[in-house]
Amino acid sequence: MSLILLAGDAFVRNDLLADELRRAVGAAMPATGLEFRTLELPWPHVPFGPVAEVDEASDVEDELLALIDGVEVIVTQMAPVTSRVLDAAPSLRLVVCTRGGPVNVNVGDCTKRGVLVCNTPGRNAVAAAEHAVTLILSTVRAIPRIHGTVAAGQWRSDLYAYDECGLELGGSTVGLVGYGAIGRRVARILRAFDATVLVADPFVDAAALDPGVELVELEELLSRSDVVSLHARLTPQTAGMIDAEALATMRPGGYLVNSARGGLVDYDALAAALDSGHLAGAGFDVFPAEPPAPDWPLLRSDRVVMTPHLAGATRQTAHRAASLAGASVAAFLAGDRPPGLVNPDALR
Template identity: 80%
Template sequence: MSRILLAGDQFVRNDLLAERLLAAVARTPSPPAVELRTLELPWPHVPFGRVAEVDEASDVEDELVELARDAEVIVTQMAPVTERVLAAAPSLRLVVCTRGGPVNVNVDACTERGVLVCNTPGRNAVAAAEHAVTLILATVRAIPRVHGTVAAGQWRSDLYAYDECGLELSGSTVGLVGYGAIGRRVARMLQAFDARVLVTDPYVAPAELPEGVALVSLEELLTSSDIVSLHARLTAGTAGLIDAAALALMRPGSYLVNSARGGLVDYDALLTALDDGHLAGAGFDVFPAEPPAPGWPLLRSDRVVMTPHLAGATKQTAHRAAELGAAAVAAWLAGEEPPGLVNPPRDTCHTCSADDGAA
């Protein structure tokens, strides 16, 4: 009997996790018996934060310590898998984090204890790409601003003036900073709009790009694009990538959209670029601090379109996260190396017994 703790929340729910997990286990060659127990987390109704040594987690460490004592597997999106939780769970062999990066899991401590950690990369790629394109369209056509005029009882025919008009994607050049799973989908959608697509990504070779998508340097992308959309990971090398110097390279009257990570952009420099008219507008799903502080200057700008870091928030993302997480657990139970593994096993045995010190 394998004991599995499902620590779902109000997005990737326990009923979704249980349904997908039981179905995945039933499809294995010799389905093992499993015992499921659940812990319901309050996110997103209660914001996540730092818990002990991990980030972006629900503050349920005490509850997790109690429920994980004899668990072999934990499946979660937001539960804090900390050193304290690991110390209280000597039978634990696998943690499946149903998100792209297991920031709520102390991966180093898991590795030291022989606990495998898996994530679910690509779970929200479709949702995030669609949201990015939506944000681009809303930004270049100023949809929230013009909606507000109609909602206020105004009929602003003056918005038809040339200087008030936005751009068509057809014929525009859109530069994508980052060409991973999300960036690739965005590129395909933009091509359907007949946009010219440029890409900069140090990990991509020209041969990987489809016809009509060009690989260029960051400088060329910034100077050549009508719209720049960010899809890069936040690393020491990309932090502050779009700073005052980068913004100065962008075309006058161009647009910047960031649905990747807030730390990629110098927002003070961006505000200056908007205020002096160098940029026509900007769209954001991510911010330097979340939520933004009241009175943050960009909140007052009518040239900015903002959404509260929900690019990945679709029902399909939740279903996909549960499906990918279930596949990882089922593979491990079947004696296979689970997909999405982020820490290597200590030896070549992928599914050693609990008492031989390896996992």
């Protein structure tokens, strides 16, 4: 009998996790029994943050410590798997983090202790790609601003004026910075709109591109694109990559959309590009600080479309995360290398 701690929340819920683990383990190992302990985390009703040495976690170290004795597997999205927690968990052998990056887990300490850590890559690729395209459309057609005029009782037929009109994606050029699981799906959707799609990604070979997608250097992408959409990872090399110089390279009247990571963009430079009229609009789901300060200037811009880091928030994402977690746990219990393993050096 394997003791598993499910530390779900109001998005990836414990009932979803339990159902998927029973299904996956039962299919792979029908005779294997599972015993669950559960802890319901307060996220998203209570924001995550840094906890001890980990980040983007719910502050529930003490609650974890009360439940960790004898636990072999933890499945969670937001629980802080810190050194303090690991010290109290000598039976722990596997942590499954139901997100793309296990920033709430001290992976280095887990590796030293022989504790495997798995993530669930691609769990929100569909949701994030669809949200990115929604942001693009909402930005180039100024949907929130125009909605506000109707809601205010105005009938702005003057918005038909040429200078007030937005762009069609059909026939426009859209540049995607990053061509991973999300960027590739965005490209396919944009091609269905009959847009020209450019990609800048130093880790992608041109032969791996879908038909109709062109690989170019970042500077060329910026200069040729009517819309630039960011899908890159945040690394020391990509931090601040869309700075004043990059924005100046973009086409006059262009649009920037960021649904990847706030740290990719110099938002002060973006505000200046919008104020000067060099850019016509911007849309983003991610911010330099989350939540942004109430006096942040871009909050007051009527040429900016914003959502609060919700690109991956669909019910299907939650189910997919639970399903991927179930596959990792089933493989581990069967003695196989679990999918999504991020610290293979912990294998012994």
